[in-house]
Amino acid sequence: MARAMIIRAATPADAEALARIYGHHVLHGLGTFEEVPPSPADMEARRAAVVAHGLPYLVAEDSPGGAVLGFAYAGPFRPRAAYRYTVEDSVYVAPEAVGQGVGRAVLGAVIAACEQVGMRRIVAVIGDSGNAASIGLHRSLGFEPAGMGPALGWKFGRWVDIVWMTLPLNGGSNSAADAPGLRL
Secondary structure: OOOOEEEOOOOOHHHHHHHHHHHHHHOOOOOOOOOOOOHHHHHHHHHHHHHHHHOEEEEEEEEEOOOEEEEEOOOOOOHHHHHEEEEEEEEEEEEHOOOOHHHHHHHHHHHHHHHHOOOOEEEEEOOOOOOOHHHHHHHOOOOOEEEEEEEEEEEEEEEEEHHHHHHHHOOOOOOOOOOOOOOO
């Protein structure tokens, strides 16, 4: 069932909530290959770095209530100039809000924001080929499979795959770029 929420830009005041949500996934999931949860200060520095590129870093906030239920953002895909039209998405939902439409709402808003700034492709790098929730979320938003990297990470005493999915934006590769792209 979809939950009532507001999607808005993350702010420095959200650092504690971002760290709590992400920290849960670091300690209990395979969607990230980090093994030590970052601090709120680390999460704020990461948010600021994404926003400095003119890219979206959004939160889904409970309405009413104001609690942060999840977040998503798009960061530069790679630091080479030729990648300036490609971003990589990330999306994390608080454990108590999983299955309530939070991920779909906040990632959908990130996709729309990336289109507005002229991006041509979003790449999803999904930890764990068994991560049906993330794979299904991305597929529901139009992402298509682009490959798998077998056993690229070691976490929780086992090898973990990476699944790549992509979503073309603004015509994708069907025409030349018509925006400046990211400054990398």
